[in-house]
Amino acid sequence: MTCQKTRHTFTKIAFIPLHTNLFNIVLISFFLTFGCGEIYSQEIKSKKTPLKTVKQTDKPEIIPEIIPADTVKVDSVKPKKAFLDGKVKYRAKDYAKIDQKNKKITLYNEGELYYKDVELKSGIIVLDYEKDEVYAGRIKDSTGTLTQYPNFKQGASEVQPDSIRFNFKTQKALIYNSRTEQGEFKIKAAVTKKENDSVYFLKGARFTTSKDIDNPEYYFQTNKVKFIPGKKVITGLTNMVIADVPTPLALPFAYFPMSQEKSVSGIILPSYNDSNTRGFSLQNLGYYFALSDNYDLTALADYYTNGSYAMRFESSYAKRYKYRGNINVRYKNLINSERGYPDYSRQNIYNIQWSHAKDTKSNPNSTFSASVNMGSSKYFKQSINQANVGSNLNNTLSSSISYNKTFNTVPQARVSLTATHSQNTQTEQINMTLPSLQASIDRVYPFVGKDGVKKGFIKNINLQYNLSGKNSFTTTDSLFFKPQMFKDAQIGMQHSIPISTNFKLFKYFSAGASTNFQETWVTKTVEKEYNNDLSSVQTTTINGFDAFRTYNFSTNLGTTIYGTFNLGADKKIQSIRHVMRPSITYAYTPSFERYYDTYGTDASGRITTQYTRFEGGIYGVPSKENSNVVGFSLSNTFEAKVRDRDSTKTEPKKIMLLNNLNFATSYNFNANGKETLAWSPVVVSGGTQFFDNKMNMNFGATLDPYAIDNSGTRMNMYNIENGGSLFRMTSANVTMNYSISNKGTKETKNQQSERNGGRNDDLFGTNTDLNDTRNSQFNSEDDESENVITEFFNSKIPWDMTLAYSLTYSNVNRENKISGNSIMISVNTDITPKWKGGVSTGYDFVQKGVTFTQFRFERDLLSWRMAFNYTPLGVNSNWNFFIGIKSGMLSDIKWNKRSTSNR
Template sequence: MRTNLPYILFILLVIFFGNSAHAQEIDTITRPRIPAVEENEPQPIDSIQLTEKDNLRETDSMQLDSVKPKQSFLSSDVNYSAKDYIRFDRKNNRVYLYNEAEIVYGDMTIKAGIIILDNTKNEVYAFGIKDSADAYTQRPVFTQLQNTVEPDSIRFNFDTEKALVYNSRTEQGEFKVKGEVTKRENDSVYYMKNVKFTTAPDIENPDYYFFARKIKMVPDKKIVTGLVNLWIADVPTPLGLPFGYFPLTDERASGFIIPSFGDNQNRGYFLQNGGYYFALSDFVDLTVLGDYYTNGSYGLRFESNYANRYQYRGNASFRYEKLLNEERGFPNFSEQSIYNLRWTHTQDQKANPSSRFQASVNLGSSTYYQQTINQTNTGNFLNNSMNSSVSYSKTFEGDPQVNVSLNATHNQNTRTQEINMTLPTLQGSVSRIYPFASGSGTKKGIIENINLQYNIRGENRFRTTDSLFFKPEMFENMISGVQHTIPINTNFKVLNYFSVSAGTNLQENWVFKTYEKSYDAQRQEEVIDTVNGFDAYRTYNFNSSIGTTIYGLFKFNPDSKIKAIRHVIRPSLSYNINPKFDQFYDSYLIPATSGLDEKTVKYSRFENTLFGAPSRRYSSSVGLSVTNDFEAKIEAKDSLAEEPRKISLLKNLQFSTSYDLAADSLKLTPVTIRGTLPVVQDKFDINFNGALDPYALNNKNQRIDKLNINNGGSLFRLTRANVSFGYSFSSSDFTGGEKNPDELENETFRNGGRPDDLFGKSMDQDGQFYDEYEEEEEEEIVENDTERYNYKIPWDLRLSYTMTYDNATRNSEISSHSIMFSGNVELSPRWSVGASSGYDLKNKGFTYTQLRFARDLESWRMTFNWTPFGNRASWYFFIGIKASVLSDIKYDKNRERDRSL
């Protein structure tokens, strides 16, 4: 409100009050009492908004050109309102606003129970009011831009734009700040006295806080303090600093990461996970971490996350460790270097529908996950392989459609340290073409359904070991090739019940390196010579199949709970011809030696090339496969349901075998059996498979061309069998809750392990377990004691069972038999426990076992990770503040496993 105070007070008095009597004045501004209102006082006015122009119109209808108005002390309009009344005191030149009062001045807003505007001092005072229960309510709320302060009372001066705030409460980033007296210097600087600041949710009763006698606060930027010390549960601790600096920005900022301290019996004292965080931009960051042990061991890690909304996101890390065992000069001293490279990249599906780039890389030393001194994923040491894949695909729309992809793959066996790598693989395909199809779009008969396709694949393949990875020897053994494939197929119906398909596959393979073999009579050994240059061979085959579907239905009594059982049979008969290609085979002669006759050895120069040698054996085989499904209709649980409920009794029970008409012996292949037994519909299935061999064994346990039943045995010999199941369920299955996994955010999965905790969980540097699912928001903790311990206890359980029977050579043994399990239970909203373990039923012993405990201390987090026995026995304890701004205030202690074991 821009105003000439004498005129305004006079006009408002005449217009709004007339002859009304004076109400009792409020003499104090520290704790005003609510004034009494006389009966002849006029009705309260909700809001008044007056400007200088309005004052002039009320004073005189004539324009006052010769009178220059007095300059206002206010730089913008003042808008104010109140729920009960607005009263003007001309004696003391004040305006009183009562109940839900509000003043808006520029970018500043004050809300309170009582607001007093003093036009003499150009100041405003704001207080709360007492309700019928004598409780202090409607505390002032001072808001300027994005900053909000909630004190007991406010005193603000319009001239200097400075303010005194008593018992203010404000939130700055993750901090909640309460000051006894606050002086507002300007809109960006506040000085405060006797201040508590904490990240606890309740500033009135925090479980911990920092107490400072004097501080300077720049909203959304920083808090600078003098002497500050830590209080826990209102008890002062000796932990303090002569001064402090606390950043308040909500944006990511670069800064140091404080390391944790510990000791190891083999490597001495150490500092772990210390380094620096670089907030490079809004799209990418970089974390540099390091470890150092007093015996000279050290580790470095570089980790980066990047994201571009609606385009792509990913993360990358490189980890290197130099490990020294014992001290130099000791007889058992050893050293080794291990490393690991990991990269994950995903592209948003809507970013480019016609092209896609994705990557999942995990490669490095085979012993990295077993030997690392800073393990970030406990479950990964059980992995036997590391795999990588980087691919780019592009689709060219048209008729026919063309698809092109370029990818690189890597597979590494961590036990044998063998590495197979393709760098790169180029694949292209042209969609199916129907050259004889009619223009109507529908295809009928054998001719119109004839279709062909073209595929091309070019590849460079490397086979090496861990010690030769990316060394010159690795590239010397590279093999390359290009494969062209043209499948031609057709399908049609016979007698309306049988589906027939037939086709041929034409293939041409190009290689750039072949191998010639000869025999060195002098050294009496085979000699292999490498021949560099282009070479090729062509193959073809023929395949056909006929199948149908047979339905069988058995109905029960209408009063029975089981209404009907349906049996679905899908028999399929196939015939395949694979010609022999002798033209691509050569031979060499091994001369007769003492006791041995002359021998001719046939070989193909394409052996050990990328696609291998063509077959030199003609086969003409007939295959038979029968798949069975058993379903039942039972009485519905809901009595109002019109249809009975359908359940599955046995799924995909399949029997398959083949008979080679062109073979000299052992024409019949073993009968394979596989199927799924549903236990809990759509939840729990038992998978089984096995092999039945019709041929007998000789005394050397070798297969002979004699049926087992004709050799005094049964019709078939069970040579192999396997039973396995995996079951995962939780309390959310019974309450309708659901969690969506994000594999990109799962540290276990990114390291090549399982996305669940069946092999245990690991803790990050902030003492938090890597969970199976990353949740965007934390669940609200129930504070009602009656709800704290009830039947709605969240829990989850995972089971994995496998048993393998082997009897291929009359050994009749169970080669593997184990069960693994993991589970988590929230005993209360703040207590959770978990365990991962298993038992080897064959070797009679427990597998890797881990116990986990976590306690939510509201503002703090406490976790304990314990492996009680085994060669990886260890434990890790952590307690620290959860807020990221104070994550360096922590205590952690761990006992690493004894690596001498």
């Protein structure tokens, strides 16, 4: 028996040409899957017009009642049989005819009959109260077309047949051409016999997930069905029919146990594939565990004939108004080639993903969240079961788990525990904090008056307390969670008490001053000693508590300047507004040379080298030299008032010319002109938007005022004094992103790729999970809606486009070159109402070559879906073809073929 939860999507079996034994397995999976779905009787939207249920307004509504009682008194020992045993209400549009002789009531045209829990609406209804039976059928309209199909409803069960006979006493019914819905299936049966409330017999039945039950693209035909709700379904010979053509896929009989549970545990059937390097394989064989209504578990496995195997465990959980999340754990043991061959290799790779979100309504004073993506650096490059180019090209995996708690004390206190992880997939270096502690107490204003007004230098003085603690690791893939990783851990804690104030100066200036005291605790220090015998420095790690204390002072002054340039009310651009925010800051940090020791002597016996025992600490080292720096910054925004194109509007429209244009530099008063130079480079950055905010552009540059010598080293000489310009541009960059669609706002499409660490757009192609390819790879706003071909289709084709451009200039050492210049574009369009196409590509103008390229095609086959992806270039080149039924219950019925991988 095969059971599967319908909302879980996995690749379980694929049709392979010429392998006829797999066709039988596929059809078995259909019946076993159907046996695990819930069956409910629901209304089916039939294209055939059933009887309308709206009330008639052209005449008064009259519903006669028939009350069970003897209407004629007879002198007889045997009492006359009573009519039914309850009230019967009925009405009709044309007439309601009562035949006392034959004991029948005939309702014609929009007839309605109500008796106990039975509701019957039809074109014609004949009630035989002698036999306690009712008949309902269709009637012909003026053109001779049969209309007003019966609509029979008893309790939760509802059908729309061509005609029906029902006995009120025995509760038996004979239904012709019934149409009903059982879970995802739509069922039409030539004859349905309702034996009683618990047994149904169907003859000439067809099952399908197509929207049109009368003209489906495919269906499963069976002549005999016995259905016992909530217990079992037994069918006779069943075969699959596509486009009204019977196929060889058939089963002599089938038995399905039924369950009222929404989720049922069961086996997930595998799919067959072959690889050039790992042999034949069975992929995605597994079992689904419906553990409870709040969480589940799916276990999947792959096996290859060369000995490779893979395991995956996926679980989703949720509790209403509390939390929700999912966990994916994936492990692969990959073997390439054969033992003894030079290209033989074996490796174990894994990936762990965890996403958790807590409902803020459950406890507003505490939050818990998790976003984890960690594992082997080569996982996405070596994984066989998915084609995720966006994740392959990403160089960083990151994770974060945090818990925050707020204490409603006076002053308020906050505590945060965080575990973070950052992994470079190229160098395989991992930086991790496990955990990081952050605690703080809100600002306290000790000099504020009883009125609570914080105004002026004194009243604005405030202080707070911050605590930070870290347990940090720096390791690699090979040492991750091994003893060496924990041996090299860096543990520290830092306390800080910032004191600050702010006030107005000369009415137009905002001033502030602050000082900060810090005390840092560490558990490891170093001791260095010069070994004359070895002629080298020996470093010894000392475990034990140690601490150092530092303090600093800073002040700032800033203002805002507004300028408006009026160009005239008759101009297209009426005025330009310029807002400048200059600021100057001064920071002083004294020398803490007392924390420095010396080692090594020269020939004269004098000490030559200084060091601090806190080197390599998690919070850095105390400063050795005085820091006496003043910083300058200027931010600008430009906006304009333009005349609106709509002549009916009198007010001009505001548009942003430059969101920001920033300049920043600093001057060091303690610079000695040798190791350090007084002026730092001027950093320029800015950004703006075009085309109704559809295009974002950001730019930046670094301007160095100093010249360089022949070796590229900065000299204590201004560039203008060396015969150059005032500033020497050492680097510059421009990036542009443009996203547009005639279907409205373009939504995120690559959510799984983003979760894996890739992009959330499709510039690097769509994320193709080979476990399941039934879902559309295009951003369809209404996948469930019908595509209607109109005469205006050629004039407006739905499409969307994403464009990205990047330019980088380098001139650090007079190279004066464009180091990066590339463009990437992704376009998706509806070629026809049923065909969708897309392409992602780009060009590198520096390397003079095409960057990542992917072609995507998809055909909507109503109940089926066909898709083809092709990546022609690079190490990630591949192709994938898929055709299968969209329904999750019949996801086994598919054919998936893809290029083999040599990874």
